[in-house]
Amino acid sequence: MSIISPTLSAAASHEPSSLPQWADLPAAQQPQWPDQDALAAARAELAAAPPLVFAGECDVLRQRLAAASRGEAFLLQGGDCAEMFSAATADGIRDRIKTILQMAAVLTYGASTPVIKVGRIAGQYAKPRSSGSETRGDVTLPAYRGDMVNDFAFTQESRTPDPRRLVQAYHTSASTLNLVRAFTQGGFADLRHVHEWNRGFIANSAYARYESIASDIDRAMKFMAACGADFDALRAVEFFASHEALLLDYEKPLTRIDSRTGNPYAVSGHFLWVGERTRQLDGAHLDFVSRIHNPIGMKVGPTADPDELMRVIDKLDPEREPGRLTFITRMGAGKIHDALPRIVERVTSEGAKVVWVCDPMHGNTFESSTGYKTREFDDIIAEVQGFFEVHQGLGTIPGGIHVELTGTDVTECLGGSEKILAGDLEKRYETACDPRLNHQQSLELAFLVAQMLSARAEGLTRPTV
Ligand SMILES: O=C[C@H](O)[C@H](O)COP(=O)(O)O
Ligand SMILES: C=C(OP(=O)(O)O)C(=O)O
Numbered sequence: 001m002s003i004i005s006p007t008l009s010a011a012a013s014h015e016p017s018s019l020p021q022w023a024d025l026p027a028a029q030q031p032q033w034p035d036q037d038a039l040a041a042a043r044a045e046l047a048a049a050p051p052l053v054f055a056g057e058c059d060v061l062r063q064r065l066a067a068a069s070r071g072e073a074f075l076l077q078g079g080d081c082a083e084m085f086s087a088a089t090a091d092g093i094r095d096r097i098k099t100i101l102q103m104a105a106v107l108t109y110g111a112s113t114p115v116i117k118v119g120r121i122a123g124q125y126a127k128p129r130s131s132g133s134e135t136r137g138d139v140t141l142p143a144y145r146g147d148m149v150n151d152f153a154f155t156q157e158s159r160t161p162d163p164r165r166l167v168q169a170y171h172t173s174a175s176t177l178n179l180v181r182a183f184t185q186g187g188f189a190d191l192r193h194v195h196e197w198n199r200g201f202i203a204n205s206a207y208a209r210y211e212s213i214a215s216d217i218d219r220a221m222k223f224m225a226a227c228g229a230d231f232d233a234l235r236a237v238e239f240f241a242s243h244e245a246l247l248l249d250y251e252k253p254l255t256r257i258d259s260r261t262g263n264p265y266a267v268s269g270h271f272l273w274v275g276e277r278t279r280q281l282d283g284a285h286l287d288f289v290s291r292i293h294n295p296i297g298m299k300v301g302p303t304a305d306p307d308e309l310m311r312v313i314d315k316l317d318p319e320r321e322p323g324r325l326t327f328i329t330r331m332g333a334g335k336i337h338d339a340l341p342r343i344v345e346r347v348t349s350e351g352a353k354v355v356w357v358c359d360p361m362h363g364n365t366f367e368s369s370t371g372y373k374t375r376e377f378d379d380i381i382a383e384v385q386g387f388f389e390v391h392q393g394l395g396t397i398p399g400g401i402h403v404e405l406t407g408t409d410v411t412e413c414l415g416g417s418e419k420i421l422a423g424d425l426e427k428r429y430e431t432a433c434d435p436r437l438n439h440q441q442s443l444e445l446a447f448l449v450a451q452m453l454s455a456r457a458e459g460l461t462r463p464t465v
């Protein structure tokens, strides 16, 4: 099924009377909107707006994720920690999509399975924060909570939550998704171009050690061409949009009933996840995702209790439907070997069929000697390596990776073959929240994970470089 041409029968209709009666439960990490009338107006506008995605597309993604749970596909989920309205430009969107396509091509080769491409894009505009306020010098203001809530600039006016931003997030997501669909369906994603871009990356001597993989892909493509493969059929790719289901004032009005099935779907994105700070069993976020029929995810940190995770599964995936629920583990490189096995063992021993995905970013954040929130490339790689080792040891399936990245040359994470140092961070530290892998670090990660995937296929888990 094409993801851009849903039939009318697959379209979700807006039928407020049949939407879920949301329970009034405690919701963590919600902004304090000062203007309740403006909030009501914004919610009404969202409730009347057309869906950004269609229920049928979400169902396709659920099938793809079911394949990942069986080891027949691999998920690549990536994008900004916090999207910014100002970055929703043609170039900004193109660079992010291009990076993900390049990574996906390399991973497809390593995994020898399809790679499911999911952006943290077109909706990743709300952030949970460790503290509700930020102090600079003797001034304390509300924390930045994402462009959907307030502005990054450190002034009282900018930091005051403004509900009109909910509507702006919807429109910016719509125009972003429009271009994402154009890029991924209109020829930009042609595998021959993507491979040429990857050859350009390898041409930099810093990455010469990945030359053999690029040459193997070259030979594989020549072999396919010689066999008469239709490369024109590989000009379009499936691409899905995802974000954290954090702001319920955005997500609930953007929930619709699917006219085919009568089931509610979130129509703000194909895949929504609940974050580490909002996954309370009796809280409003898990209640929200339990009622929508999209494929959903939940972050799982090192303090997660296996008993509680079983109760989460009973709530979110009572039917144990493959592809419905993804656990995105974010343990930290130093903890993964201790923390992950007991969770995976318990969940699998009880017959639950979650997709296991590794977020190697959020357990590896620290402050650099120069005062920037950062992550070390080698820690990120070590966590992915540990993730593969744990699953290999247990005989379970590593289903994918979830990363914060962008398509330009920012200097936010340390290391990588171009050796970004603490003193370099100030050069292009552009994130509004967490540090992202830049374009080169993202590709390097993809080459290293491709090696882990092919080593896994050969019964090894160590990359050979
Ligand atoms: O993206 C994740 C969280 O929102 C982020 O790590 C929180 O960052 P903080 O500790 O700076 O608030
Ligand atoms: C907030 C995030 O992560 P976590 O919930 O895992 O801390 C995130 O993915 O940006």
Ligand SMILES: [Mn+2]
Pocket: 081, 082, 362, 404, 433, 434
């Ligand atoms: Mn983040």
